[in-house]
Amino acid sequence: MKASDETLVLHCKRKFRLRKKHLFFLFLYIGISFFVKIHAQEIILSLKAEKPIAEGLKDSLLRKSTFKDVTSLQIETDTIFQTLQRLGYIESELLELQKINDSNYTANFFFGRRYRNIRVYYSKEDFTSKNLQRISSEIEGEFFILPFESIPSSLRKLTAIRNQVGNAFARVRLSGIEKDGEGNLSASLIVDNGNVRTIDSIIVKGYEKFPRSFLKYYAGVRKGKIFNQKKLVAQNENLNSLGFATSLKPPEALFRKDSTTVYFYLEKQNNNLFDGIIGFATNEETQKLEFNGYLNLELNNNLNYGEQLLLNYKADGQEQVNFRVRATLPYLFATPFGLSAELKIFKRDSTFVTTEQQIRTTYQINPTSNVYVGYKTYDSSNLLDQAIAGNAVEDFTSRFFLAGASFLKPQNKRLFPVKTYVLLDTGFGTRERDSISENQVRIETVAHNIFNLNYKNSIFIQNTTSILFSENYLINELFRFGGINSIRGFNENSIDASLFSVLNTEYRYQFNEGVYIHSIIDLGYFENEILSIKQKLYSAGLGLGLQTKAGIFKFNVANGNTEGQDFSFSNTKIHISISSRF
Template sequence: MGKTSFLYLIIYSTFTAGLFCQNLQLKIKGHTAVETTTIDSLNYIKNHNNYLSIKSEVDSLQKNLYKVGYIENELKYINKLNDSVYSAEIHLRKKYSSISIYYDKSLISPKLLNSVSKKVFDHYFTIPFSELENTLNFINAKISEKGYPFSKLYLLNIEVDGKSNLKANLIVDSTNQKRVISDIIIKGYDKFPRSYLKHYLKIKTNQTFNLNVIKIKTEQLNNLKFASEIKSPEVLFSNDSTTLYLYLQKTKSNSFDGFLGFGTNEDTNKLQFDGYLNLNLTNNLNYGESFKLLYKSDENDQKTFETNLSLPYLFQSPIGLDFALRIFKRDSSFTTVNQNAKIHYQINAKHKIYSGISSTQSSNLLNEITTSTILDYKTTYYTFAYQFLKNQSFNLLFPINSQLYFESNFGKRNQSNQQEKQSLLSLDAFKIFKLDIKNSIYLRVNGAALNSNTYFENELIRFGGINSIRGFEENSIYATLLGVLNTEYRFQLNNSIYIHSITDLAYFENNISSTEEKLFGVGFGFGILTKTGLLKFNYANGKTENTPFKLSNSKIHLSLLANF
């Protein structure tokens, strides 16, 4: 009995599937063979499951014919030829290839029309009929951007004008009041610094409302370290107001960075350690301010202490202030104290310019030893700088895609009542070139030049180590001119692990010792995104131009960047 019921079930399923899943064929022809060829060129769907699908396809084909210029096409019939074939006949009639549209210059500017038509005249413009729908949508979008989001366009008095041309009047229905942003309400992060809306995003009240532009601008919030966008902005329209709602959240913006490096001292053959601590505090007062504290001690008995304070958008203006203090001491040879103050102007989210003054004072600590290369001096520089920064906040391993910082300093050095003009130029730029989802190439160029008639050892540019040319001791190389190229091939295993190669090249000059030399650094490294932060490991071996690579010259660098 069970087998019999199962057999009936199979037979029932087979026949009902055949009844309800018919394969119907649609054939559409024109009044002539030429019209049939035109219809076939539109590639309509020929196989259907039911009659409603056939009727919908015929209606869709007629709309496509309207769009290409057959506005007089007419459906004559849809007939059933047999159980599986339906036939339809559409007369295309005349095709109109162009249309002349008359417009009101007070509502639509000819400059706008020049972007959609090559034939624009004082009172009308002409376009191919097939481009009519896209053209009207484009014009309507541009009108909406001017503060009329509810504007409508339509054609009136459509007439035949010549053999294959139409003419019509363009009616713009934008009788509603022009919309401007009357209020901005922030949800989720109530204490978000309002100055960033006006000067960073360029969004403010009484501004012409354009939702598409607002969405593009608010996406830049994700480039801020201390805030991000939860969802797209929304708008509340009332009779006399337009309220913009932004949905933001405060993010972890403080960071702690440090590394531990160790290698073998060439003179003593003993293991030596070096490292640094770098603390960044951002937006803790909900002002957008940032504070940086750096302390570094390396194997050359060199110590660096540095603080930076940045105060953006003072008094709700696009102007901000930057202060910095830097103290450097090399064993018992000399100390150098640098102080600078800058005014910056945020052009937009990516571009910033600086102007300020810098003062440096250096003291010779070798009281019992006379040297002609380490002397007491004071310098005063006037500073001009430019910064470009492009973030990619979606990538936690590489949050910055490209950066450029150029600084020029011009001033005088005073030493024993003698003055000498000097200039100091520096450049630091890098970019990540993405090859595909996992492979990328990182390039960084770092250079500096000190121009003077005479030089002191304690005023030279110091470089070498993890932040310049890897494989060398930290700040172990002194130069009057330098250029460093860092390259990495990066392979991202997943969203939290990557490995990379190290190939560094450098050239420097030292006018005190009359040295011109090339440096090379090679190695490998990896990065792991942990719960604590981003852990980096670098192994690099450095050498000069005329010396071979030695395993004992290798340097290992460990660093950890933790956000809190």
């Protein structure tokens, strides 16, 4: 064979091999495309039963009708079966998953009868009728009736009830589901209690020096108490209202074989308060140095004991001077007993000065309620150089035995930490003047509540009432009210009364955790037996509250009027206060 012929043969063979390779890749591409197209095709599932299926039921059973593969389709048919069981079709079963063609399948079910209710027999040792009212409206002597669909949620609620009484690992289930001759379902309620858990130890993380007496008495967390997770969370929330501590997260429990340890996660907060402006000047008439302004100092828990030292001073330079100091020691010697002592001095221009001293012993009944007994004295001096006709100001000394009670319910809100507060303070004693002794009774009450309509809207209502019972009265022993802490729109402590009652109302709108506005509508009534006055008071206005870096700033504008008095803009008062924490 010639060289030219050999070259031609080799060229033909090479050309044939290239064509063969191209054909191979062409067939491979066609095969892959066909395979991908088959597997990318969606599979449609339809339902079929021994009777027509209502559209509403079909929609609730068949949540999706197309699937990417047979595996996901089979998972859906299992889900449909479980849904039928929960709906009360307890006789249902999947008869066949039939393939119609490559893209269509039919699930053939037998539904059977639907049972809408079930009669559950229970033991009264496990649950009371009151417990069962949370899940059923039909309760008989030995059984109660449940809607079949509510069985899972009802069992969860009953389990939670058992958990709350110390059975932390309790489980509640139905057993022996049967049909009676009339086609009704019945079952027995089985309670696996496990071991009753009690709190064996309490550990505080984060704020190790937290005064433990507040856990025991203020929050109500004690060793030996039955473990109740829900109650512990509520008690933990109460600790946030203390001010000097905050909770970092809900409490946790460590369960060992023979003990239960509860962990609280707390952080110490600075809770000292300061607010004040102090000025001084020389009196042109007396050439004496006079102070004016106000000071409000509150020191809380600086010794990690929960103690409080309160100091108030307010003076306008001429008419009134108020001074108050109080010390409070809670939970003495780790007991529910506490002790407080207070000193008040009130001076009205050059008319009189009254000194009030009291000491109280408090006993905490439970985390929200306290009772107390105490002793209070009043010493008042007439500062006038000469007697003025009709001016009932005299020297006197009063001694009172005190008894009272208070109720406080906190809430987890930074701007409004107290939801409900009730105080009853009574004093029984005598007043002595000019060697004449006279029996007296003093009663003071405070009650307020916040009605939370929703997160942003709330209504605040407060009533303050004070009564002095006596045969006759002196000006310097009367109650004094008016101002931002009593009835707004009137000067501070400008009204003397032997009896007064003030109703404060506010509609509050809270923009966020740090800003709110509110209305002011205050109503008051007072009597002054010395002047034979019985008068009604009214005030209205607006207020603003801000949580600033310096503290809580409050700005109130209110116009106060007496009954029968025409509105006058000059009666408008502006009340400003700021509470700075450090």
